[in-house]
Amino acid sequence: MESRPATAPDQVTSMDTEQLRRRFLVEDLFRTGEVRLTYTHEDRLVVGGVAGTAGLPCPDQLRSEYFLERRELGVVNIGGPGAVTVDGARHDLASREVLYVGRGARQVSFDGRFYLVSTPAHTSHPTVKATLDDAEPVRLGSADGSNERTIYKFIHLKGIQSCQLVLGVTVLEPGSMWNTMPCHTHERRTEVYFYFDLPEADRIVHLMGRPDATRNLIVAPEQAVISPYWSVHCGFGTRSYAFVWAMGGENQAYDDMEPVAIGELR
Ligand SMILES: O=C[C@H](O)[C@@H](O)CC(=O)C(=O)O
Ligand SMILES: [Zn+2]
Numbered sequence: 001m002e003s004r005p006a007t008a009p010d011q012v013t014s015m016d017t018e019q020l021r022r023r024f025l026v027e028d029l030f031r032t033g034e035v036r037l038t039y040t041h042e043d044r045l046v047v048g049g050v051a052g053t054a055g056l057p058c059p060d061q062l063r064s065e066y067f068l069e070r071r072e073l074g075v076v077n078i079g080g081p082g083a084v085t086v087d088g089a090r091h092d093l094a095s096r097e098v099l100y101v102g103r104g105a106r107q108v109s110f111d112g113r114f115y116l117v118s119t120p121a122h123t124s125h126p127t128v129k130a131t132l133d134d135a136e137p138v139r140l141g142s143a144d145g146s147n148e149r150t151i152y153k154f155i156h157l158k159g160i161q162s163c164q165l166v167l168g169v170t171v172l173e174p175g176s177m178w179n180t181m182p183c184h185t186h187e188r189r190t191e192v193y194f195y196f197d198l199p200e201a202d203r204i205v206h207l208m209g210r211p212d213a214t215r216n217l218i219v220a221p222e223q224a225v226i227s228p229y230w231s232v233h234c235g236f237g238t239r240s241y242a243f244v245w246a247m248g249g250e251n252q253a254y255d256d257m258e259p260v261a262i263g264e265l266r
Pocket of ligand 2: 185191
């Protein structure tokens, strides 16, 4: 498991493109037959990718007997039909469906293409699957803002219960390119965006950094971007796409964010 330090906002000023990418962009998440994991010290989130058939390992850095001994896990199916087996119980997941796996599950194995996010957990909540219909779709944006999109909230205060993980999927309408504009920061949480369902030759221009000192990352399909509490997180695609957003930290209120007016951005 790769491990990355947390970053103070004043460090970003002196980072060049490669340094920014090494710290905030998670590029290489999918290799057939593997679960690939990256640990960030920003709120101790773990993000990962699975392709094919593989079991959830317990990396030495966790110093635990099994991965979910003190953690919870969100699993998003980003491929075709797939399955996740948790301590012998098989959960079939269609494309864009989500499984929450609570603290204490000892054996987790995958068959399919999945994106994973894990946060530390103090207690055990039941393992639950959710479909897109369970996720209370919210339509946002407009055609003339090029940001018509649907937000599906899966793991949150009024949805699947968790210790601290909050997770959802946002799907852009054809012809809409912008996500999360106007943008915001989360003083009390870290957020990770994972972009998918974007053609191989297309890219996302993701904006990060303090609102008055933004930087950009050029993101390929199926890569993730870590947003510390001080960083905006928004972007546009060279084609329509979908993304998974996931947070961990002080609270789980979806709307606990500091809005940034477009005119404040620098
Ligand atoms: O904190 C919330 C997250 O940044 C996302 O839910 C925002 C998003 O999906 C969007 O506006 O398109
Ligand atoms: Zn956010």
